[in-house]
Amino acid sequence: MTKQTLPNDKPLMGKIITKELECEDTYKFLIELPIKAQRALPGQFIMLWVPGVDEFPIGIAGFKENILEVGIAKMGPGTEAMINKQIGDLVGVRGFYGKPFKPPQDVNHLLIGGGFGMTPLKLLTTTLLEKDSKQNIHVFEGARTKDRLMYLDWFQDLHDKDLITFHVCTDDGSYGYQGFPTVDLENFLQENQTPSVMYVAGPEKMMKAIFNIGKKYSNVMDMQMSLADRYMRCGFGACSYCAVDPTGWRICVDGPVFNTEQLEQISDFGLYKRLESGEKVRI
């Protein structure tokens, strides 16, 4: 029987069936799970267990029946151990956790991201493309250099097929225009008065800057941002290490995606996070 979603349970052991270098220090994995689920929603995440090493949150880049796609960027020992896994190896998956992006009808969809923030945006793009009517999708991606652009070929291909508009840039000009994604984003918002919704995933400081830009434009109906700079243990709401002040919302269940109205209430947004000990520090 196909379940609605995976059960909130101990790690479900899945087998790695594909491993590919996606961009510098970042790998795409397809993981075959032992049970089927109807869908994963864009913005949701899993807790990925690398047996004997660590368990950490990872965004969902794609999901069909029982095949899960993730993109892993090398950060420290946990992600490195995952990157060293081979086809056939088993890893544990808990999830799907968290609130997804909620795209409304009849708006320009502006997807803005960088780094591993592109993983939920990939699934969001897939979901938008599956809709019956053609959607107006703009993807804004930025990275230091061409080698660090995640899913470059995938988004470029959709752009070439005229399914999305891909606004790509690098700090060094090695691909796309030289500069930050906010340049093209602002150009777009100035030139297009039709209602737009922004979906953002990336480093929190960048998101805060984008949030401040978006607030200037009355044609921006909503900004939905995925907060991922928080330490997580349980992933389902019990431990509260991931919580934000002053609302007490847990990133793992009340987020990770928050809308404009919610972001306004999170005074920690872009400024503070909590460490593994619970200590609050500047981002």
Add this chain to the structure above:
Amino acid sequence: MSFDTEVGDIQLRNPLILASGVLGTTYSTLQRTYEAGLGAVITKSIGPRSRIGNPNPSVFALQEIRSVINSVGLANPGYSIFREDIQILNENKIPTIVSIFGENKEEFLEVLNGLKDLSVLAFELNLSCPNTEKGGTQIGTDPELVKEIVSMLRKETEIPLWVKLTPNVSNILEIADAAIKGGSDALVAINTLKAMVIDIQTKMPVLGFKRGGLSGAAIKPIGIRYVYDLYENFGDKIPIIGVGGIYRGEDIIEYLLAGATAVEIGTSLGVAYPENMIRFFQMKIKKYMKEHQFNSIKEITGGAHR
């Protein structure tokens, strides 16, 4: 009909208290959970210094038995930093109980003295966390040490001291007796049960720390039994607070009947939205009180001892 509750000298608007370690790491989750309708909240256990706790996986659910296993390992920022969170709770008038732990007498003393100037409803002494080598289980299983620590802290403050008992002992009555002799103002039972999960595919323990503690529905009958035994032996001397596996309003009634004056709730508030759970709890208690013609919580306490 009233939910008013008294635990010794402490007045609460109802008998529902947030258990330590669930939703208790930040002032904001504590405040949110209180505002959802609890009588009081208990912080994550706070020690003398910052601890990052055990490696992940450190908390996951066991769906079949509606339970959670954890080996968080008392990750906390230390009392000198956590003071700030308690101060905000004070400013916002949230009835706060602070759970404290130490690896020995001196550490308990240091933490208590570092926080006792704040507005704290009670200190809950976590003598029972099974996750660390030196603190936790060792202290809570040694009656002499329990008595020594409680009586030492008793001399330092007028703030009520609640002793939280571990179920991982052969004779809980002996430990409870020691806590009472030391001057404890309430007994809290139970903390998590020693537990473990092994993945049969990789043949590896799943928790990063390998061993952990079980909470949630599976431990409720054990908690009920301990509260019943404690009430039978000490019910006339000291209030008993029941904790372990409360998922429904019925479970709260069951703890009260076993002899609890109030209850603590952890896991079920964490795996769901605390707002919804607390509303359900209150509705159910109200319905039960009406059906059984109880006017106060106090009248229910110990009702199963006949």
